[in-house]
Amino acid sequence: MDRRVVISGIGLITPLGIGVKETWTALCEGKSGIAGITRFDPSDFETKIAGEVKDFHPEDFLPKKEARRTETFIAYAIATARMAMEDSGFEINSSNADRVAVITGCGLGGLGCIEETTKLMEKRGPKRVSPFYIPMLLGNMAPGMVSIHLGAKGPNFSLTTACASGTHAIGEAFRIIKRGDADAAITGGVEAVITPTCIAGFNALKALSTRNDDPQKASRPFDRDRDGFVVAEGCGLFFIETLESALKRGAHIYAEICGYGLNSDGYHMTAPSPEGEGAARCMKMALDDAGIAYDQVDYINAHGTSTPLNDVYETMAIKSVFREKAYSIAISSTKSMTGHLLGAAGGVEAAFTALTIHDDIIPPTINLDNPAKECDLDYVPHTARKTKVEIAMTNSFGFGGTNATLMLKKYHD
Amino acid sequence: MDILKKVKEILAEILDIDEEEIAPETYLIRDLNAESIDLLELAVALNSAFNIKINDDEIFLRNLRPYLTEAKEKQADEVAYLLGNFPFLTKDRITQILGDLQGGPVLKVKDLVSYVAWMGKTG
Numbered sequence A: 001m002d003r004r005v006v007i008s009g010i011g012l013i014t015p016l017g018i019g020v021k022e023t024w025t026a027l028c029e030g031k032s033g034i035a036g037i038t039r040f041d042p043s044d045f046e047t048k049i050a051g052e053v054k055d056f057h058p059e060d061f062l063p064k065k066e067a068r069r070t071e072t073f074i075a076y077a078i079a080t081a082r083m084a085m086e087d088s089g090f091e092i093n094s095s096n097a098d099r100v101a102v103i104t105g106c107g108l109g110g111l112g113c114i115e116e117t118t119k120l121m122e123k124r125g126p127k128r129v130s131p132f133y134i135p136m137l138l139g140n141m142a143p144g145m146v147s148i149h150l151g152a153k154g155p156n157f158s159l160t161t162a163c164a165s166g167t168h169a170i171g172e173a174f175r176i177i178k179r180g181d182a183d184a185a186i187t188g189g190v191e192a193v194i195t196p197t198c199i200a201g202f203n204a205l206k207a208l209s210t211r212n213d214d215p216q217k218a219s220r221p222f223d224r225d226r227d228g229f230v231v232a233e234g235c236g237l238f239f240i241e242t243l244e245s246a247l248k249r250g251a252h253i254y255a256e257i258c259g260y261g262l263n264s265d266g267y268h269m270t271a272p273s274p275e276g277e278g279a280a281r282c283m284k285m286a287l288d289d290a291g292i293a294y295d296q297v298d299y300i301n302a303h304g305t306s307t308p309l310n311d312v313y314e315t316m317a318i319k320s321v322f323r324e325k326a327y328s329i330a331i332s333s334t335k336s337m338t339g340h341l342l343g344a345a346g347g348v349e350a351a352f353t354a355l356t357i358h359d360d361i362i363p364p365t366i367n368l369d370n371p372a373k374e375c376d377l378d379y380v381p382h383t384a385r386k387t388k389v390e391i392a393m394t395n396s397f398g399f400g401g402t403n404a405t406l407m408l409k410k411y412h413d
Numbered sequence B: 001m002d003i004l005k006k007v008k009e010i011l012a013e014i015l016d017i018d019e020e021e022i023a024p025e026t027y028l029i030r031d032l033n034a035e036s037i038d039l040l041e042l043a044v045a046l047n048s049a050f051n052i053k054i055n056d057d058e059i060f061l062r063n064l065r066p067y068l069t070e071a072k073e074k075q076a077d078e079v080a081y082l083l084g085n086f087p088f089l090t091k092d093r094i095t096q097i098l099g100d101l102q103g104g105p106v107l108k109v110k111d112l113v114s115y116v117a118w119m120g121k122t123g
Helices: A020-028 A064-068 A072-088 A111-124 A133-137 A141-150 A162-178 A196-204 A243-248 A274-290 A308-328 A342-359 B003-015 B036-050 B064-073 B078-085 B091-098 B109-122
Strands: A005-014 A100-105 A156-159 A184-191 A234-242 A255-264 A299-301 A330-332 A391-398 A402-409
Touching: A005 A020, A005 A072, A005 A162, A005 A243, A005 A342, A020 A342, A064 B003, A072 A141, A072 A184, A072 A234, A100 A141, A100 A162, A100 A342, A111 A133, A111 A196, A133 A141, A141 A156, A141 A184, A156 A162, A162 A184, A162 A234, A162 A255, A162 A342, A162 A391, A162 A402, A184 A342, A234 A243, A234 A342, A255 A274, A255 A342, A274 A308, A274 A391, A274 A402, A299 A342, A308 A391, A342 A391, A342 A402, B003 B036, B003 B109, B036 B109, B064 B078, B078 B091, B091 B109
Parallel strands: A100 A156, A100 A184, A299 A330, A299 A391
Antiparallel strands: A005 A234, A005 A255, A184 A234, A255 A402, A391 A402
8 A cells, every 4th residue: 555645734833933834934034932941940050041932821722721730741732733733624523533643752741740749749748749740741641632632533642752752753653644554643743841850951961052141042053163952842743644635625735755764873872873873874764765866855954953963973974875965955953943842843843844845945054153164064054045845854863862854745746 | 717718719720610600509510510530639739728638538528328328238327327437527417418319419619618627627
């Protein structure tokens, strides 16, 4: 059974805005969503900046009673899923419900809730722990609650592969539809962990930028003066379905998902394998899966975290996969504007990649003032580029050495 | 502390309703549609607000009907038997409950208030 899978709905909640239009416009204008942390008092922390979602009101998407019992990442998932479904125009009903999957990725789940509850219990004892504590922290409560709200009764799970979670989720949903276990899916990544232990933990790893005095310049992938990533939050979800289903209902198609690569470095807990060997194998696997030659790719949405190691190794990996063509492929890291959404990154970046293909606009890598000497490819610095994009790739790499790559292309008959 | 006032506040918050909808005679389940998970949250909130350790089964009159069966089996006086198991209720209230069993779950807001007041006295 050779089923083609297309993207026919997108939902986004990011530090750049609530909604696809808000985020995508800001992204193409090269705006930064990074600012000082307001979720807690960061005075004692090395890093005092993050990409927080602004003006999100869960009551806009959920009954008030339920909003109060819903952890932020779950509320983001429900809200974003509603956007993607509305955008798709697909109606879930009794005849198709069990053919609609919800597959999401999430790196850390309800970390904020764990922190708050632990403090409360230490201070006031176990009888004070909310009955909603466990449902609030489980990563799979995101796809679970989405299915409850929207009535999707097909395959339903959350996967956890750190910063590759969103990409793996879309890849797995793509496979689930390909192999016939569902005909459609709501899929992507979600994360909301701008919390004290999260920031302290990444600080302890020396992974975060400490450019606290100039937040909008802090995320600067491929730049000489980059000093780590910036934690961000949000959600990016697709509604995907078989091409047959999309055509039958006359759906608007953003792009086609045509390849998925996934593998492991087998090397180190947090560092990428030397010269991006694992990442290169992953990109190659995705190209092969799509049946696309290395010289056909127009755009790569890079993992591009703005950490010293990632940006050099990802560049080396791209060079090893794309050979002489590496220098003429447009590459950008949208993390320069959104920050690093961790488990949601793959979801929002796949959405950006689909929009790039759909609109023929490549969002820039901002803050790339002085490219590092090892970073000598075309990273589309500072300003967006209007150019035809037929085939694009998006990369995500996670702690534990896990890698995921998706291939998207313009839809043609 | 005005226990009723605080209980009303907590119920309004948990059930997302107006305090005006809540009176001592209001039924939690019949009138306010409180679900089992709402009661769990309510217990935690009452513990926190009054600094007590609630026994969920007692405060929510959970084993009321099994106790009545037991009382019958033991040929014990129903009112006295229930009073032994729900010492925070008055004899009058238990008599009222016994006449109200056909209508559905009997738990009222005033029962929560009685429980909290009783906990306050007994520590």
